[in-house]
Amino acid sequence: MRHEASIQWAGLVCGLAVVGCSSATPPQPAPQPPKPVAVAPATTDSVAEAVAPAAAVEPAAAAPAAAQPMPRTPPAAVVPPSAPAAAEGSDAVAALRSRLTTATEQDARVLAIDDLAKLGQNARPALEELVACTADANPRVRWHAARAIGLVGEDAIGSLPVLLKLLEDADPIVATQAAAAVGLIREDDGRTSLPEADVQAYAAAVEPLGRAATHPDARVRRAAVRALRRLSPGPGQLAQLLSRRLLADADPSVVMPALHTLADMDGEAVPFLLEALKEPKSRYWAAVALTEIGPEAAAAVEPLAGLAAAGESEERMQALLALAAIGPQAATAAPVMLESLQSDDSAVRFAAAFALGSVRAAGADETLAAITKAADPFLAEIASWALARIHPDDKTLVDEAVRRLRGGLHGDRPKERAAAASGLSDLATQLDEPARRELAAEFAAALADNVPDVGINAGAALIRLGPSSVDALREKLSDPALRAQVLEIFAALGPAAKPAVSDLIRTLDDGDPAIRGDAAVALAAVGADAAAAVPMLSAMLADPAAVPGTRYAAAYALGRIGGPAAKPAVETLRTLSDSQDEMMATVAVWALLKIEPQDGPLVEKAIPILRRAARAEREVVRLEAAVALGDIGPAASSAIPILELISEDDPSRAVRDAAAAALKKIRTP
Numbered sequence: 001m002r003h004e005a006s007i008q009w010a011g012l013v014c015g016l017a018v019v020g021c022s023s024a025t026p027p028q029p030a031p032q033p034p035k036p037v038a039v040a041p042a043t044t045d046s047v048a049e050a051v052a053p054a055a056a057v058e059p060a061a062a063a064p065a066a067a068q069p070m071p072r073t074p075p076a077a078v079v080p081p082s083a084p085a086a087a088e089g090s091d092a093v094a095a096l097r098s099r100l101t102t103a104t105e106q107d108a109r110v111l112a113i114d115d116l117a118k119l120g121q122n123a124r125p126a127l128e129e130l131v132a133c134t135a136d137a138n139p140r141v142r143w144h145a146a147r148a149i150g151l152v153g154e155d156a157i158g159s160l161p162v163l164l165k166l167l168e169d170a171d172p173i174v175a176t177q178a179a180a181a182v183g184l185i186r187e188d189d190g191r192t193s194l195p196e197a198d199v200q201a202y203a204a205a206v207e208p209l210g211r212a213a214t215h216p217d218a219r220v221r222r223a224a225v226r227a228l229r230r231l232s233p234g235p236g237q238l239a240q241l242l243s244r245r246l247l248a249d250a251d252p253s254v255v256m257p258a259l260h261t262l263a264d265m266d267g268e269a270v271p272f273l274l275e276a277l278k279e280p281k282s283r284y285w286a287a288v289a290l291t292e293i294g295p296e297a298a299a300a301v302e303p304l305a306g307l308a309a310a311g312e313s314e315e316r317m318q319a320l321l322a323l324a325a326i327g328p329q330a331a332t333a334a335p336v337m338l339e340s341l342q343s344d345d346s347a348v349r350f351a352a353a354f355a356l357g358s359v360r361a362a363g364a365d366e367t368l369a370a371i372t373k374a375a376d377p378f379l380a381e382i383a384s385w386a387l388a389r390i391h392p393d394d395k396t397l398v399d400e401a402v403r404r405l406r407g408g409l410h411g412d413r414p415k416e417r418a419a420a421a422s423g424l425s426d427l428a429t430q431l432d433e434p435a436r437r438e439l440a441a442e443f444a445a446a447l448a449d450n451v452p453d454v455g456i457n458a459g460a461a462l463i464r465l466g467p468s469s470v471d472a473l474r475e476k477l478s479d480p481a482l483r484a485q486v487l488e489i490f491a492a493l494g495p496a497a498k499p500a501v502s503d504l505i506r507t508l509d510d511g512d513p514a515i516r517g518d519a520a521v522a523l524a525a526v527g528a529d530a531a532a533a534v535p536m537l538s539a540m541l542a543d544p545a546a547v548p549g550t551r552y553a554a555a556y557a558l559g560r561i562g563g564p565a566a567k568p569a570v571e572t573l574r575t576l577s578d579s580q581d582e583m584m585a586t587v588a589v590w591a592l593l594k595i596e597p598q599d600g601p602l603v604e605k606a607i608p609i610l611r612r613a614a615r616a617e618r619e620v621v622r623l624e625a626a627v628a629l630g631d632i633g634p635a636a637s638s639a640i641p642i643l644e645l646i647s648e649d650d651p652s653r654a655v656r657d658a659a660a661a662a663l664k665k666i667r668t669p
Helices: 004-016 047-051 083-102 106-118 120-133 139-166 172-188 196-212 218-231 235-246 252-263 266-277 283-310 313-340 346-358 365-371 377-390 395-409 414-430 433-446 452-476 483-507 513-542 548-561 564-576 582-595 600-613 619-649 653-667
Strands: none
Touching: 083 106, 083 120, 106 120, 106 139, 106 619, 120 139, 139 172, 139 196, 139 619, 172 196, 172 218, 172 619, 196 218, 218 252, 218 266, 218 619, 252 266, 252 283, 266 283, 283 313, 313 346, 346 365, 346 377, 365 377, 377 395, 377 414, 395 414, 395 433, 414 433, 414 452, 433 452, 452 483, 483 513, 513 548, 513 564, 548 564, 548 582, 564 582, 582 600, 582 619, 600 619, 619 653
16 A cells, blocks of 8 residues: 555554544544554455455555546557558448358357457447347456447447446446447547437436446446546536435445545546545545545545635545645645644644645644643654654654654554554654664564554554664564464565575474464465575475465465476476366466466467456456566567456556556557
């Protein structure tokens, strides 16, 4: 997640406030802000779970960017044909229509649909057949058809009712592609003046897309909000949509997924959220989303400052936290922050002191220095931290802040301990290496805290410390109660964990199969420098009695080590690539490609397996499938449709980025 220190400190500020962070309807007490890092024992039911990043927070969703027209651009996958090519296109379309209507196998139908999709607007004569395919019993045919309709562009406006109906499809990928297709049609429509019937057709899409923006599946939410952005509903209609659909529900379990989707769209969501700030029912939640967006929400500084000055207590607190997350660009709001320090509400005071440090407010020194002598030790800690943030080169201020926060780390108040870990890690970059190692030892000890949030924030702090934390973690690896947590932190450290490779190899002998899988995942994160683990990993992989999760993890680790070092495992991996266990076959093929990327027959075998893997439920499977397809290059062109989908609408930023990179490689001759 972004803005680790800000969000963790925000959790601290809320948690110690009188109003707290419990679930409620705004402007009542706020929900606990999402944690940037959640270090918890990993499972090994699959490679995805075994390798899942420690910070597995549901990715934020997306919001419509503005009530302004989008620039007209052709659909990304379509290259406008030259005039001669267009002239020849009618024959091509006729042939493809015939292929589509006569095909009896699913794969043949999908390939014909995809070939039509490549023609873009020239596939208009095939719209009837494509629309018919949206009713196919197979969801794969339905989503490919929805995608193809969208790529036809504005000429497919008559198909909008069909696509809107697909938003309710039981298969989330179908619904995702339907929402994306609505957006593509509107984006392609560059007419400056629309017939009233077309105006009404687009207007009729707003409400169904609004419902889809609260869909349980994050992919559908993202696609729906992006489509809403392209439809550019007017401010009044947008405000009503926010109030009724997205940010005004009394149940945080309904609101938070939509909020995550909005926040994950970063700057694109800000104009949408600016409208939400105008509505009393949605302004609190809008401030929560803007907090998660951070610096890209700079355009919201003025309205947030207004909310911080005059809203309800909970709204003031959240607005201050949003300004803090924006950082120095929100320094113009410093007067409101200083005034908020006089509030009768402790939550507002905490948030104000935190915000002053986050924006590095000039002119706040005297007030903050006075607060460091306050009766409330926590408020004094925040003020001291703020001074150190404002003056990072002042060793006296930094040392004093570290001293106070170290005291908080060992204090009696659980929320204070959790926040102290985050605040200390935020200042650690200003310390020398011996001091960083000392802090790492204290964080490692805090992993055993009986309050989960303390251990979570201590784990996040250890990850932020990087190589400085390795020795402290090696010592804790021998503690059975902490072993899973330590292994997950090592996995998050990646190559920085190289000094612990020998310890991790010994852990491959642990009696708990879940721990063995976690150790394999940590070695995978180290990569080629974990080559010494190949013999034990190969033995794990070849053991038919081993639980599936450990074998998945072993195959994954061997693939990440890759190259000549992992060749001893090739024969076993080849055998397992034909496994009836689809997960095992997928990971085995992926690992083989990492070890022997030039094996032609293997590449041919891998492509359909990796296409399926790109649709998997688990994040790491989609991520690695996208990377592997990109490594294959142009030969993996049949994977373009699924890669396009996940590059736009996958709930994971890492997967979206990997898919976008893969598309670039595949499309490069």
